[in-house]
Every structure is written in C-alpha cells, then in structure tokens.
Amino acid sequence: MLNAIRKVTDDLYFVGANDHRLELFENIHPIPQGVSYNSYLMMDEKTALFDTVDWSVTRTLLENILEVLDGRDLDYLIINHMEPDHCGSIEEILIRYPEVTVVATEKAFDYMRQLRIRSIDNHKTMIVKEGDSLSLGKHNIVFVEAPMVHWPEAMVSFDTTDGILFSADAFGSFIALDGVLFADEVDFDRDWIDEARRYYTNIVGKYGPFVQALLKKAATIDIKIICPLHGPVWRENLGYILEKYDKWSKYEPEEKGVLIPYASMYGNTEQVAQVIASKLYEKGVRNVAVYDVSNTDTSYLISEAFRLSHMILCSVTYNLNIYPKMEYFLREMKLLNLQNRTVAIVENGSWAPQSGDLMEKFLDDEMRMVDVLNERVTLNSALSEGNLTDIDSLVEAVVDSINND
Numbered sequence: 001m002l003n004a005i006r007k008v009t010d011d012l013y014f015v016g017a018n019d020h021r022l023e024l025f026e027n028i029h030p031i032p033q034g035v036s037y038n039s040y041l042m043m044d045e046k047t048a049l050f051d052t053v054d055w056s057v058t059r060t061l062l063e064n065i066l067e068v069l070d071g072r073d074l075d076y077l078i079i080n081h082m083e084p085d086h087c088g089s090i091e092e093i094l095i096r097y098p099e100v101t102v103v104a105t106e107k108a109f110d111y112m113r114q115l116r117i118r119s120i121d122n123h124k125t126m127i128v129k130e131g132d133s134l135s136l137g138k139h140n141i142v143f144v145e146a147p148m149v150h151w152p153e154a155m156v157s158f159d160t161t162d163g164i165l166f167s168a169d170a171f172g173s174f175i176a177l178d179g180v181l182f183a184d185e186v187d188f189d190r191d192w193i194d195e196a197r198r199y200y201t202n203i204v205g206k207y208g209p210f211v212q213a214l215l216k217k218a219a220t221i222d223i224k225i226i227c228p229l230h231g232p233v234w235r236e237n238l239g240y241i242l243e244k245y246d247k248w249s250k251y252e253p254e255e256k257g258v259l260i261p262y263a264s265m266y267g268n269t270e271q272v273a274q275v276i277a278s279k280l281y282e283k284g285v286r287n288v289a290v291y292d293v294s295n296t297d298t299s300y301l302i303s304e305a306f307r308l309s310h311m312i313l314c315s316v317t318y319n320l321n322i323y324p325k326m327e328y329f330l331r332e333m334k335l336l337n338l339q340n341r342t343v344a345i346v347e348n349g350s351w352a353p354q355s356g357d358l359m360e361k362f363l364d365d366e367m368r369m370v371d372v373l374n375e376r377v378t379l380n381s382a383l384s385e386g387n388l389t390d391i392d393s394l395v396e397a398v399v400d401s402i403n404n405d
C-alpha cells in the first residue's frame with residue numbers, strides 16, 4: 001500500500017487522515033497532540049464511503065479511496081454528520097464520482113445546500129430516516145437518527161451484518177492516530193482518556209440528554225465495533241467507553257476528588273489554593289487537581305470539572321468583578337450544562353471583595369444542581385492568621401462532603 005490505510009474488518013477500510021497542523025479545534029480548543037478525521041470505505045457488492053474529512057486533508061482521503069477502490073466506482077456516500085471537519089470533502093467526492101448516490105437525513109441535505117455543496121442537486125440522493133436500511137450486498141446498513149449528537153442532522157449508521165456502529169461524533173477523541181487504528185492498540189486509560197474526555201465534554205457535553213437517548217438506542221442493538229469520526233476504533237472492551245459516556249452525559253462525576261482552579265494576579269490567592277490542596281492531602285483526599293485559570297486553557301478545566309466531584313473556586317476581585325478568566329470558565333460550565341457538583345468558594349479583595357458573592361450568585365442562579373458550601377474563605381489581599389480557622393472549616397466541609405456523597 002502506498003498510503004496509510006488500515007483494515008477495520010475484511011471489508012472495511014479506514015481511509016481518513018491525521019491533522020497535526022491545526023492549532024485550535026473549532027478555532028477554540030487547543031489540540032497539541034493533533035486530531036484525526038475518520039472516514040471508512042466499505043467494499044461489498046456495492047462500495048460505500050462513510051463520511052468524509054476536513055478540507056485540509058482531502059488529498060489524503062482521495063488517494064486512500066483510489067487505492068482501496070482499485071479501479072471500482074464509488075456507489076454510495078453516506079453522510080452521518082455535516083460539520084465541516086467531516087463534510088469538507090463531499091464536493092470533491094461528487095466531482096470525482098459522478099455516479100455516486102448520496103445518503104443522508106433530510107436536514108443533512110439542507111445543510112449541504114447551506115454550505116454551498118453546489119453539485120448536490122445534480123446527484124442521485126437518498127433521504128433516510130430512523131430505521132431505513134440499505135443493502136450493499138453482504139452488508140445491511142440501518143440508519144438511526146441521533147439529533148443533537150452533536151448537530152440536529154446527525155445520524156449513526158449500523159452495519160447489522162458485522163455489528164459495526166458508525167457513530168458520528170459520539171465516542172470520538174482528540175489525538176492524531178499516527179498508525180493506531182484500534183483503542184486496544186494503545187493504553188487508552190493512561191494515554192487517551194483525558195483527551196477523549198476533553199473532546200466529549202467541550203464538543204458534545206452540552207447535549208447530555210441526547211447522548212443518553214442514543215445510548216438507550218445503542219443498548220438495543222448488538223454492537224461489536226464502534227467507528228467514530230475522530231480517534232480510535234473500538235472493538236474490545238466497549239463497556240469501558242460506553243460507561244464513560246453514560247457518566248459524562250448524565251453529568252455524574254467519574255471520580256471523587258477536588259478541582260481547584262485559582263485566579264490570582266500576584267500569587268496570594270494561589271498560595272491559599274496551595275495551602276488548601278496540602279490540607280486536603282493531609283486529610284486523606286487523593287485526587288486533587290490545582291490549575292491556574294490564567295495559563296490553563298478553559299477546555300482542560302471543563303474536562304476536569306466533568307471528571308471530579310468537587311470544586312474549590314478561588315478568585316480575586318477584579319474591578320468589582322470575578323476575574324475574567326474565572327468568569328469565562330464559569331460561563332463555559334453553564335453553557336455545557338455541567339451539574340451535580342459540590343463547590344466551595346475562596347475570594348480575595350483589598351478594598352471591596354466581591355468575587356465570592358458573584359460566583360455564588362452565578363452558581364445558584366445560572367447553573368443547575370450545584371451545591372455551594374457555606375464555608376467560604378475571604379482574604380484581604382493576602383493570607384493572614386485570621387483566615388486559618390475559615391480555611392480549616394472549608395477543608396473539613398469538603399472532606400465531609402466527599403466522604404458522605
């Protein structure tokens with residue numbers, strides 16, 4: 001093979017590509033380890049391509065397809081999701097394979113027109129809805145609607161012959177594949193889970209109830225392989241990733257532990273965050289994650305907030321407000337629907353500390369099912385002897401809450 005193509009099964013080929021050049025996914029989330037855009041080509045009596053890739057790697061996709069088709073024509077292009085990182089090459093496929101039939105939901109066809117995929121109306125199309133199926137010969141493909149996972153038009157396709165779920169954005173992950181195809185070829189729980197969580201929580205996190213609906217449908221079919229649109233394919237231990245998705249989409253913490261994001265200009269608030277973290281370890285808590293909100297991209301904080309059960313928000317008062325980077329994190333948590341967490345507050349201010357009240361009001365008024373502990377610590381510029389009792393009470397309250405949850 002001239003190209004980096006791998007076989008998922010005897011009839012199914014991975015023909016996607018890696019991207020190490022994109023700095024920000026969706027122009028917002030850093031991806032220091034890259035990302036893959038997955039596309040799969042089924043070679044049966046009829047040939048079918050499941051989704052395409054981002055425009056930037058179209059050349060690789062086209063060469064991969066040419067090599068696998070080996071002179072045959074492409075019969076079907078099945079579009080599960082119309083986000084441009086997956087639909088970016090549709091037009092090129094249509095130009096090169098004029099006889100191809102495009103298979104998608106009605107909404108997906110609307111988006112093709114919105115996105116100015118000009119030649120779609122000159123092509124054979126097949127609009128599918130929940131339960132429709134398509135025979136490729138040996139393989140029978142059933143279409144299952146998956147609205148808001150993560151766009152309204154999304155569907156997943158299920159090959160009933162081999163039990164393969166083409167799961168669109170569900171079960172995806174950041175990190176370029178770089179030769180890997182299957183999740184069982186890496187130490188996923190050590191090396192990939194943090195980026196899988198950061199991908200899910202920031203990209204799909206808001207749509208938990210829709211993911212729950214998809215998981216319920218998935219429970220009724222016999223899935224043997226999951227082919228997502230980013231990251232590795234799952235063929236072993238599917239329960240591992242299904243369980244993670246179940247937790248994340250129910251907004252249940254994965255682990256007991258404490259996230260301590262701090263906003264500090266000159267280090268005094270940071271010092272208190274460190275003191276609190278030390279005291280938590282002294283009290284036997286083992287899962288404490290301390291982050292400076294100024295030098296940690298919010299996507300990482302969101303991911304940690306989904307992972308852990310407790311949070312201690314530490315912020316200076318900044319022009320009578322919450323420190324902007326902390327405020328941004330709070331707003332993102334709200335937008336992504338995070339809930340079911342216990343939170344304690346540390347505030348700092350030299351003349352009119354306000355960040356504590358403002359953070360508490362935000363948590364109470366804007367977020368759902370967030371329990372704010374009464375034990376607050378208020379610093380005036382810097383830690384003083386007078387704060388120590390309050391710090392101990394806050395730590396005690398967090399430890400009690402962890403132990404009694």
Ligand SMILES: Cc1cc2nc3c(=O)[nH]c(=O)nc-3n(C[C@H](O)[C@H](O)[C@H](O)COP(=O)(O)O)c2cc1C
Pocket residue numbers: 263264265266267268269270316317318319320321348349350351352353354380381382
């Ligand atoms: C630009 C700026 C704005 C501030 N605004 C307020 C304020 O509105 N109210 C207040 O009580 N303190 C205010 N402060 C004081 C800080 O909250 C105070 O310096 C705090 O101790 C900083 O803690 P740190 O060492 O963790 O940065 C402000 C400080 C700066 C630099």
